[in-house]
Amino acid sequence: MKPKTLGEALHEAIATLAARKQDSNLGSSRIDAELLLGEATGSSRTALIAWPERTLEPAQRAHFRTLVERRASGEPIAYILGQREFWGLQLAVAPTTLIPRPDTELLVECTLQALSATSPIVCADLGTGTGAIAAALAHERPAWTLIAIERSIGAMAIAAANARQLQLGNLLPLQADWLQGIGPERLDAIVSNPPYVADDDPHLRRGDLRFEPRTALVAGPDGLDAIRAILDQAPRSLRSGGWIGIEHGWDQGAEVRRLLKRAGFEKVKTHRDLAGHERVSSANKPEPKQ
């Protein structure tokens, strides 16, 4: 068989992906094919584009074919590569964790704005998954301590590996069920991107969501079970004046604001993402009355 050049292999893969992926978008098929060819050959995307006439070794060709087949069957590109960038940081990702989403960068921005950059803030990230939010905050704020809490041992191991790889000495992974194990009034802040999809949401049967851990996505009939559980525990663990920021679905803002007020929080507000959707709600625990 005639050896294939990088350019030919790429072309063929783009056509395969565009024909078989559910979201048959040629632009994303091209990027996926380039990333997978980079993975199979150990070359950068730039090198692939600069030298399309280079030939593939038979082993690389076979490896590439396997990767393209996995992607064509719908497996998320982040799981195939084992990586995803979030807040400019390369994070290890595995099927035991949710894949970090760009939407979640809004929660990082809100947290950076809400709290003093130089104070020794202690902030818990609940259901940290890959550790994305905690890692972004630990990276931006060396004076803070991030307690990255995760119930799943598999995900916890990924978060711990990411903290090590990124040399974030101020990120402490902790295996626990939400705030159980955190003493009263220990935290200055709580952040979370909890599961918030409703049990029967049809999106669960599409795209990347089919491959992600259900426990990281789904939270009861209205998708709010996890947020209710967090808000049951949060007031006790936060110091007076402490801040909480929670990501939620675009249509859950009003209900999350109501739950925050019911839990005794004040200064309740909702922040919109770049698409204009309500995405993060935040609030403070009241200071004691004099």
Ligand code: GLN
């Ligand atoms: N934003 C994700 C989605 O809709 C859900 C993430 C989550 O449940 N925390 O795909």
